[in-house]
Amino acid sequence: MNKNLNLSQKESTLNLKMKFKKTIEVKNIFNKISYKYDFLNNLLSFGLHKLWKRKLVNLLEPLSGEDWADLCCGTGDLAFLISERVCPSGSITGIDSAKDILNIAKKKSELKKNKFIKWEIKDVLEINGYSKNFDGICMSYGLRNLNNVEEGIKKVFNLLKDKGRAGVLDFNHSTKNSLSNIFQKLYLRLIVVPISQLFNLSPEYEYIEKSIRNFPKKNELIKIAKEVGFKKAEYSTIFWGQMGILILVK
Numbered sequence: 001m002n003k004n005l006n007l008s009q010k011e012s013t014l015n016l017k018m019k020f021k022k023t024i025e026v027k028n029i030f031n032k033i034s035y036k037y038d039f040l041n042n043l044l045s046f047g048l049h050k051l052w053k054r055k056l057v058n059l060l061e062p063l064s065g066e067d068w069a070d071l072c073c074g075t076g077d078l079a080f081l082i083s084e085r086v087c088p089s090g091s092i093t094g095i096d097s098a099k100d101i102l103n104i105a106k107k108k109s110e111l112k113k114n115k116f117i118k119w120e121i122k123d124v125l126e127i128n129g130y131s132k133n134f135d136g137i138c139m140s141y142g143l144r145n146l147n148n149v150e151e152g153i154k155k156v157f158n159l160l161k162d163k164g165r166a167g168v169l170d171f172n173h174s175t176k177n178s179l180s181n182i183f184q185k186l187y188l189r190l191i192v193v194p195i196s197q198l199f200n201l202s203p204e205y206e207y208i209e210k211s212i213r214n215f216p217k218k219n220e221l222i223k224i225a226k227e228v229g230f231k232k233a234e235y236s237t238i239f240w241g242q243m244g245i246l247i248l249v250k
């Protein structure tokens with residue numbers, strides 16, 4: 001490192017390097033698991049993730065003719081649900097930074113003969129040019145994976161039209177040693193990791209527990225959203241506190 005840099009410059013260079021490392025790591029994880037992503041999602045959640053996603057979409061009430069984005073769309077589950085509601089007169093754009101998982105989303109839309117969804121490969125934090133473009137934004141199991149949750153929420157705010165709404169579904173970061181926290185750890189350690197091990201994907205699924213630990217809790221998420229400028233920020237838990245849904249209105 002350059003000797004002439006002062007301490008804060010060194011810190012920010014280090015932060016940048018760490019952010020870059022996390023971005024690459026996350027992208028590699030999702031490219032690697034992409035071919036088994038839907039299969040393992042169904043298996044590990046006993047199919048329940050589909051219900052939780054449907055619940056998120058029901059809460060958001062996308063309307064025909066509106067423009068929506070599914071951020072960190074993965075294989076596009078939310079994008080498909082939203083397209084049923086807003087298209088053909090509206091639009092839905094699925095955005096993800098991992099090429100392989102997005103290719104699966106594209107293949108799924110070919111199979112479903114869904115020509116409405118626009119797929120874009122992009123880092124959510126680096127989206128430019130869609131400012132105030134969307135009536136609604138949804139994100140499932142994506143915010144937790146971003147380099148910076150606050151920047152992610154700011155990005156959602158910038159992308160939304162005035163009065164636009166957004167919904168985020170993710171693991172709930174519950175209070176340490178609470179019943180739901182203990183259940184979550186047991187579920188991840190005794191079910192998720194061993195099953196993913198059968199497919200040589202355990203390091204990738206071990207990452208979930210660490211990412212939940214670093215993810216803001218309910219009140220922190222609400223505080224960030226209010227500071228960013230959202231008029232309404234409400235958080236509710238589902239499935240006995242295992243998952244959380246954050247609803248935001250600009």
Ligand SMILES: C[S@@+](CC[C@H](N)C(=O)[O-])C[C@H]1O[C@@H](n2cnc3c(N)ncnc32)[C@H](O)[C@@H]1O
Pocket residue numbers: 026027030031041071072073074075076077095096097098101122123124125139140141142145146147
């Ligand atoms: C756990 S998956 C969730 C996929 C999908 N939304 C679902 O619920 O099934 C997280 C997704 O976020 C994507 N992702 C992570 N960081 C991202 C970023 N900075 N920009 C765009 N996509 C990102 C990953 O590539 C991955 O597809």
